[in-house]
Amino acid sequence: MFIILFTYVESVSFTSFVSTVKSNLKYNITMDGVQSTIKCNLEILHKEYQQIKTFQKMENLDDKTHNDTELSEEMKKLIQHMIGTIESMMIPQDPMYLRLLAMKTTLFYEQSKLLISLGKEMEAQEILITALESIKDVVSKSELVFLAFRIINHYAYLLSKQGEFEKSKELLEYAESTYKSSKKESAVIQFYVSDDLFSPDTVISSSTDSSNKLERLVTNNLQMLGFIYNKQELHDKFAEYHHEVLRRQLEMKDGNVTMWALRSARLASYFLSKNRFKEARHHLVAATHVLYSYEKELEALEPPDNMIEKWDELQQRFADVARCWVKYGLYLFSVSKTNIISSICGEPNQMLEKLWTSPFKTADLYKPTTSKETPIYDDNVDEKTGLPARGFGDIVDRNSQPPCDVTDSIPKALPSLLQGSQSHKTETRNIDNVEKNEGVLLIFPSLDLTEWEEQVTASFIETTVQARELFQYTHSWLKRAKVFYTLQDHPMQYINAILDLSELHRFLAFYEEDIESQYAVQKLRADALETLSTILKEVRPQCYMAVSVELLRELAEVQLEMMGLNLRRIYIAQEVVPETSDVTLHKMEALADIHSKLEHFNNNMWHNMDPIDSGSIPVSDIAGDVCNYVNS
Template sequence: MADGWQLACDTYQRAITASEVESKTDPETEPYRSKYRARELLREVRALLGPGAEEESGEGQAGSQEDEGDEGRLLAARLAVIEFRLGVNHTETEEMSAGEEHLVKGVRLLERYRLSHDCVSVYIQGQNNLGILWADRGEIIIAQTYLESAESLYCHYMKKIGKPPLDPDEHFTPEEQRLTEQERAKRFERVYTHTLYYLAQVYKHLKQDEKAAQYCHTTLQRQLEYDGYNPVEWAINAATLSQYYLGKQCYMEARHCLAAANVIFSKAGQIPSPGAAKENEAEQERLDNLRQKKAEIARCWVKYCLNLLADARKKLEDNIGELDVDLQEELKTERKKQEDEKEKGWKKAVLFGSSDVYDSILAVEEKVDCSLPLDFKEAREIFLVGQNYINEAKEYFQLDGHVTDHIEVIQDHSALFKVLAFFEDDYERRCKMHKRRIDMLEPLCKELNPQYYLLVCRQLQFELADTYYEMMDLKVAIGNKLDEMDSHTVKKINSLAQSAIKFYEMFLDSLRSPDKKFPEKLEDDVLRPALVAKFHIARLYGKLITADGKKQLENMQISLSYYTFLVEYCANNEEAIKSVETELELSKEMVALLPARMERLRIQMSSFS
């Protein structure tokens, strides 16, 4: 019997080696060769467990005889380990139904013994894998049932027994080679961490975002605690979690996730120079993956800075979109009173890592605030952090090879300048910030082919038009402070207005059919932008400055035609009214007023002729 048991143990170890080590070097022509070999070895082990083992495994009788005591439980546990391993083997070779069958057998064998110290880990791992299998099939509710059952069993076991349980592989390991209590505990905790990780995915699928984030955060914390993680994967998951916290305006938690992502990513090793990896294809692939992940984390940082600035703007702007100075002072006073509460807030936050890791995380956090900026100086500090990460992201997401990503990074850069300009009270400096936006967006707009990048081109055209429009308004405000506008200011205002008109027209032209007809009914996704473009063009023609009465009359006529279009479109498509209520009211006013103004100008012109 001893010889038979030793043979079973040796065969089991050969199966594990074939599955987990040798399979990595299988040829492309036979990708599962070692997995199939492992499967045969596992079946041999099952046969070696005794004459009735096959039947016991098939019917689940081993766990049903109470009077068998320890011997019955031990046989059930060993059979369950084999069934678990066979189940994993079949799923890894894409034989899902067979995999499910083995996993279910393994779980059933241990139903009666699931709380015992030598069965609980196998049982939970079986449920984890069944959860994954059903999730892959798109049956999320079934997956949830298995995983929540695994979670519940872990909690029950730890509360009732608490002793580190036997690892599945130890059932086929000689006594003298078994794990220490410490290593058993670590492995069991990793099993439970996997349960939480998969539950986080399930809750995300079920749109239970808060629960998903909570489980994801706990998973990341446990991975650090029990040293069971891939640094790159961990960092990406932490950076992704930060985006959930951003949506909830939890900036302290978002910053903590991003700082932790930076620190843990650095553990993946230094990224070698492209030249150093050129000769080695595998190394080149690893390098490219590292550079991509680093750029993705940088983009999450950009979103952090952008959201922080944008939320501050929303809080500080008045009803015409300008900085509310009184509110600004009020908020500054309020914040000083709350400085003591900040420390308490830290204590409530879920923190990552042991003390040595946390010190590194804290060092990263200190480089960027998590409070809403209340003036230009504070906003600029956040802007500079964001701009630094923009440059980091652009190193990988270049126009050649990553068109869409590159454009999104540039758009974020433009958005950073736009929101920073809100905090600037000097109109000339604000204009320069908007000019920076134009300098980065206009070349992109010229380079892209609308045939392949129509939606992106529309976005760029509209943003460029809006930026020129904003600059024109600023130049008008600057000009109005002068006793008399000089010719240079007039020329600049007209130039900016004409540029804005040009890009609004380009946007509107992109909506036309191949025969150049403008749509009678606008699609929902372009309804508001199209009508706002019409409204702004009408207003821009009214802003053009000219001493030529005839030209002025001509501009007023064009302006009237655009206002009229908006009014008539909303009259014919009443569902559009709610999209442009403010613009519609102003357009109706101008449609009523402009004809009289034009008539007065005609009379004035005829009296001078």
């Protein structure tokens, strides 16, 4: 009985084992079939995606030998077929689901580009919206992050073309926040491009040459975001993002070097308009440093066919950056001069308020006066004229000094005056907002530019020595710009350079302390303008007609300045020797007396009259008077 029972149990166990083996074998056969089907579909999708890329290349050819409409229809049918294949393969919770979703979204993106090429932008936008909605919950996944940024970039561009800057800004800010969150989680963001997604292999892997693609795409999005900020007149935000784009391009060594330098110099011009001189100087120095480094690279290379074009472009960018340096110097001079005048004369608004000061006081300004009412005059009002005794347009004594020197020159006591008014100067600086006190300065941390920046100041010009140093630095860059912008090839730019030189001389004359130095600088300014005017009349008459009014205005201003300096020379000469004025007057009277006696003697000689009868003075007396004059 025991043997029979054991045999029965052994028979049941063997039967169960055989059934399990058959079941597992069937499952393995089924799984092998599924994997084989998936791999087969991936290979087909890979070939079809390569065909789409071929169609796109054919569309971009200049010499088109095909029908665009037929080609677009073929692409449209192919994309629809591929989307259907992918949807049949998508199973939620499947490991391949995110990859298939990314492949489907890629086809939506390609379809939108096709519609845009056909002029159907609204349909393209609807497809892009659908694509973004389908991946909004998994946008930070490695299969979708790069694709999501591409779609956002494309959709934001379409919106900005239509003037919908607010929607475009929201999309790009969302992309920026997603990028920053991913960066916090991992310093290196893993991502897959479209070619990786449409690989025929079942296991996805990223391409080796796609490391910077995501960073370039993010840079492009930030650049577009800065553009939108500028369109919305958020200029500080624009400057911040434009600087960030330049920083990223510099660190990635991405883009054209000369164009990078030009954009950095232009951003410096914006900082100048905001009186942010340190940041302006830093960006100009960075542009200069990059151009000099690129110049050394070109010198080390063997001359290829396009070397001449590269050198010409480099020289032009050097000239453009040089003009920005000239603008920097002129603007720093202008702001410094305004600050000095304000510290001496007060704020312009306070001076304008004096224009509206009433010359007399009344009991009620809105009550008409009667014959019995007598106006109550101010203490500083002239009773005869009813006008202020001192104010704008007053006639002051010639020996008194005006409250503010209206000429382009500084009194000799200016340095001590500036040192003695530190509190007022600080107040003026705060009003003018010369430097940005809040936040961090926008600089390029990867560049060490301290030695370069020390060559030029970013502070107010307050002394003659500082003015001469800034003049020399700016003048050197002006000469560098003149090398490229010649009168023959670039006449208008050359004329502007001469006018900038005139402005430099004008500011330098303002800071010179003695009259002779001021006169010498103004003379150089006049010579430059007169030479330019003469040459233009002979060589470039058309250019002369275009700028003749500006040249005449500059020349008139210079002549007035020089005339004012000459008058000050006379005025100072009279003050230098006041003790000799009586002696000079005595000599003039003696000479007049001698002259009258000589004329009287001459008249008597012509009429043959006896000098004694005529009552004339003997010649010996005249000679004695002359001796007395000489000895006096």
